[in-house]
Amino acid sequence: MKRKLLTGNGAAAWGARLAKADYIPAFPITPQTEIIETLAKWIDTDEMEGRLVTLESEHSMITAAGTAASTGVRVFTATSSQGLLYAMEMLYTVAGWRAPLVLVNVSRGLSAPITLEADHNDVMAARDSGFLQIHCSTCQEVLDGVIMAYRISEDQKIRLPIIVNLDGFYLSFTREPVELPDKEAVDAFLPPFDAGNIKLRANMPESQAVVVLGGSPYSYFRYEMHLAEMNGLNIYESVAGEFKKHFGREYASVESYRTDDAEYLFVMMGSFATKAKEAVDRLRDAGWTIGLLRPRLFRPFPAPTFQKLCRGKKAVAVIDQNLSMGKGGILHGELASALYGHNEMPTILASFIGGLGGRDISTEEFFEMANVIKRSFEEGSTPPPRLLYTDEELREIRKLQTIANVERNSLKGEQ
Amino acid sequence: MNENIKKLKDLPSTHLMGTGTPMCAGCGGLEALHQVYDILGKNTVIINAAGCMTLLSVYPFTPFSGSWIYTAMASAPAGAQGVRDALDILRKKGSITEEEDLQVVVLTGDGSAYGMGMSATSGAMDRDLDFIYLCYDNEGYGNTGQQYSQATPHAAQTATSKSALGFTGYKKDLFSIWAAHKPAYVATVIGSEPLDLAKKIEKAKGLKGPKMIIALSPCPTGWDFDPSKTVDIGKLAVKTGIWPLKEYIDGKVIHTKIPKKRLNIEAYLKEQGRFSHLFEPTRNESLLAELQKKVDTYWEEIENG
Numbered sequence: 001m002k003r004k005l006l007t008g009n010g011a012a013a014w015g016a017r018l019a020k021a022d023y024i025p026a027f028p029i030t031p032q033t034e035i036i037e038t039l040a041k042w043i044d045t046d047e048m049e050g051r052l053v054t055l056e057s058e059h060s061m062i063t064a065a066g067t068a069a070s071t072g073v074r075v076f077t078a079t080s081s082q083g084l085l086y087a088m089e090m091l092y093t094v095a096g097w098r099a100p101l102v103l104v105n106v107s108r109g110l111s112a113p114i115t116l117e118a119d120h121n122d123v124m125a126a127r128d129s130g131f132l133q134i135h136c137s138t139c140q141e142v143l144d145g146v147i148m149a150y151r152i153s154e155d156q157k158i159r160l161p162i163i164v165n166l167d168g169f170y171l172s173f174t175r176e177p178v179e180l181p182d183k184e185a186v187d188a189f190l191p192p193f194d195a196g197n198i199k200l201r202a203n204m205p206e207s208q209a210v211v212v213l214g215g216s217p218y219s220y221f222r223y224e225m226h227l228a229e230m231n232g233l234n235i236y237e238s239v240a241g242e243f244k245k246h247f248g249r250e251y252a253s254v255e256s257y258r259t260d261d262a263e264y265l266f267v268m269m270g271s272f273a274t275k276a277k278e279a280v281d282r283l284r285d286a287g288w289t290i291g292l293l294r295p296r297l298f299r300p301f302p303a304p305t306f307q308k309l310c311r312g313k314k315a316v317a318v319i320d321q322n323l324s325m326g327k328g329g330i331l332h333g334e335l336a337s338a339l340y341g342h343n344e345m346p347t348i349l350a351s352f353i354g355g356l357g358g359r360d361i362s363t364e365e366f367f368e369m370a371n372v373i374k375r376s377f378e379e380g381s382t383p384p385p386r387l388l389y390t391d392e393e394l395r396e397i398r399k400l401q402t403i404a405n406v407e408r409n410s411l412k413g414e415q
Numbered sequence: 416m417n418e419n420i421k422k423l424k425d426l427p428s429t430h431l432m433g434t435g436t437p438m439c440a441g442c443g444g445l446e447a448l449h450q451v452y453d454i455l456g457k458n459t460v461i462i463n464a465a466g467c468m469t470l471l472s473v474y475p476f477t478p479f480s481g482s483w484i485y486t487a488m489a490s491a492p493a494g495a496q497g498v499r500d501a502l503d504i505l506r507k508k509g510s511i512t513e514e515e516d517l518q519v520v521v522l523t524g525d526g527s528a529y530g531m532g533m534s535a536t537s538g539a540m541d542r543d544l545d546f547i548y549l550c551y552d553n554e555g556y557g558n559t560g561q562q563y564s565q566a567t568p569h570a571a572q573t574a575t576s577k578s579a580l581g582f583t584g585y586k587k588d589l590f591s592i593w594a595a596h597k598p599a600y601v602a603t604v605i606g607s608e609p610l611d612l613a614k615k616i617e618k619a620k621g622l623k624g625p626k627m628i629i630a631l632s633p634c635p636t637g638w639d640f641d642p643s644k645t646v647d648i649g650k651l652a653v654k655t656g657i658w659p660l661k662e663y664i665d666g667k668v669i670h671t672k673i674p675k676k677r678l679n680i681e682a683y684l685k686e687q688g689r690f691s692h693l694f695e696p697t698r699n700e701s702l703l704a705e706l707q708k709k710v711d712t713y714w715e716e717i718e719n720g
Binding site: 022023025050051053055056057059060061063064065066067068069070071072073089090093097200201202203205206207208209210211212213217 | 458469477481486491494495496497503505511514517534535537
């Protein structure tokens, strides 16, 4: 084991290398590119075995990933944002093939307007696909997450693909000290891929992914997928337990930070959760009893764990770095459905939207959110969803619009 | 190169593929697929894209004695890439033997080949993927009721081109587009010319790299003719010069069956309801002349070298 300064992208590439991925179908997209460049370099210089092939689109990339996994090799692939959406048909499809593989998504906001910076609308769009989802908040977690993801995805009780998510820019390009496990230690934790009965060989003809006629067989296979994914709740815990034994690092399905005696909670995902931790510390210094819950496992959704961790709390602020148009925060809705109707659940579950397209969430905004949920609890009514935006930001936008209008008018004058 | 097939009697007398599939009676695509599969044999994996043939394997039945995987409409060649690469990786590792290896075959209709799947096909050829691509071309989106596709010929009536002019576009020259990629092999075939077809598939089987086959597939339901006429119409497609049988290999295009005395294209068109508006209620002389001229021009260029 050694320590190394790695970006989130570098950590993802190391995860694939240590997991001995056989096959890496690739397609470049910002901010994921460093992952495939790193892997390509290692393969070119014989530092890593395996084959990397650049396809002509992410749709093709996920198709090749799925068929290769269905033929019986260990597959790693990575994308972001528009790429994930371009591949969306195949995400659903290869999950239905029960093709185990690891897809790293480097989160980035979706077009339009087109942007490069992070939010979670891309990965949330894959929510119902059958891919499991692990969300990371540090570079160490990215590396460890990829290695754990293979164990979970390839488990005979699951056999579904899995997404390991990290935030573009904030994590993909940020260097952090990362403990690199020895490859022998990883080998001891992660055995070679056992394709089981899913493979293509000349001596054992197999039809995969065939048509079904009628709703009954269709429902059967879709239910099977769901039940397999639900097995992920227990299997995640046992894999995380084993990971801790092997490597000493602990990854609960829901990370809880200073929550034991907390009356109030923030809930958020990804790298911005580290900002929430900072806010929790400062609020605690000011006398608050507040904590943070961060779902690491998002699919399957760890509902029982949330019920346990939220029991007896007064109020919760769910901060979504995504926006479901016409509804609001996706995590907020997920959590509401997980908690509703259970005993001693928080009376206030407030929704906040922030951090879209890489927009920062300031410590002051965390303070304000804490004030809002405390006041709501005292008044006994849930506040309407709030879209985080400051007067200063609005002034800046108005300024841009004024400039645009002046430019347009001056061009008209010239004609 | 294997040259086992020289005469009609060298062709297999029974088909390897099972019967009882949900394809329409008289399906020209299935006719071609039977013949292709006889040559390729069971040590194949077919990577299928959305189309009529997707219904060949319906859970839990399959007519194939080899393997099959259905992908999606746009990306069957990418699926072939994943399978081929995985098999190569397993071979290199010693995890599978040569006997366990498979010939990778893409099977799509014209909707995928001429349109939605073109980018993935171009990519596979660009990467010099070792595979066979069989396109059964019935000149329209047949599985959804024969709407016009990029393979639909000029003037043909389809479910979405029912005017007196029929389809106003022109059939895309997929053979040339494929050949422009300089793959190992490109060929046109038709089920009604089994010897020509078998020789080409036999040749393709012995080559490494992308082997690209377009089978014109007379379609009783889509083209509106009696299922008993599939073979006749296929023969007429060749005799009128509408469907030139040719191959591209080593940078050259060779016509493998040049019709000695080309029949007037009317012989082919008249047999099909999709062209009946050219004859009834009145003959559309100018459109018929235009269609004939297009075929004549093609062959004059070939004949004049």
